[in-house]
Amino acid sequence: QSVLTQPPSASGTPGQRVTISCSGSSSNIGSNTVNWYQQLPGTAPKLLIYSNNQRPSGVPDRFSGSKSGTSASLAISGLQSEDEADYYCAAWDDSLNGLLFGGGTKLTVL
Amino acid sequence: QLQLQESGPGLVKPSETLSLTCTVSGGSISSSSYYWGWIRQPPGKGLEWIGSIYYSGSTYYNPSLKSRVTISVDTSKNQFSLKLSSVTAADTAVYYCARSGTPIAARPNFDYWGQGTLVTVSS
Secondary structure: OOOEEOOOEEEEOOOOOEEEEEEOOOOOOOOOOEEEEEEOOOOOOEEEEEOOOEOOOOOOOOEEEEEEOOEEEEEEOOOOHHHOEEEEEEEEEOOOOEEEEEOOEEEEEO | OOEEEEEOOOEEOOOOOEEEEEEEEOOOOOOOOOEEEEEEEOOOOOOEEEEEEEOOOOEEEOOOOOOOEEEEEEOOOOEEEEEEOOOOHHHOEEEEEEEEOOOOOOOOOEEEEOOOEEEEEOO
16 A cells, blocks of 8 residues: 555546645655646656646646645646556655655546 | 667576676767666566666665675676575566666666566475
């Protein structure tokens, strides 16, 4: 069981806005930045959001991140079929002195 | 364009040592701007950070694996390596190497990834 808690699944229809949550604690999300990764089936993860809300070059602005206290969220607006993937949050944990990943959320586009 | 490629045996026997190498091309592993890391993913499961290394050799390891893990860097070959000792079936996973786009160990953002290599632990 991951210390960063994500819902195992999420879904939406094309064009909708969906959000995926990531809940942690004061030693990880509460004191460090959060990154989000997208993993399409059969491929390596891809950095989607870094430093809570920054998008790497090439990531559409449909993807946005936010953080408040010990929780973070990834929002996807204008949902597209190609967004169907697993999404992982990640944050450094000061107590463990190591990087934590959330358990992952499988997004289904209905 | 930066590329990372994992290499090593796809099958390791229980109790033996898993050894993988990540070869970096299109960029220098000696850059002071990045950390380099290993992440694994058991079949059908989530991601687990194994550890990270700086070009100087400074390392950070996952506490749950620390007693069995060694990550090293060879700047002359533009490679970094992973050794995981005393493996069991629970270590069966796809192993990824990746670059963290920051020189701050506590802020890893893995922006370039290898394709991953499946390592199976079985006799």
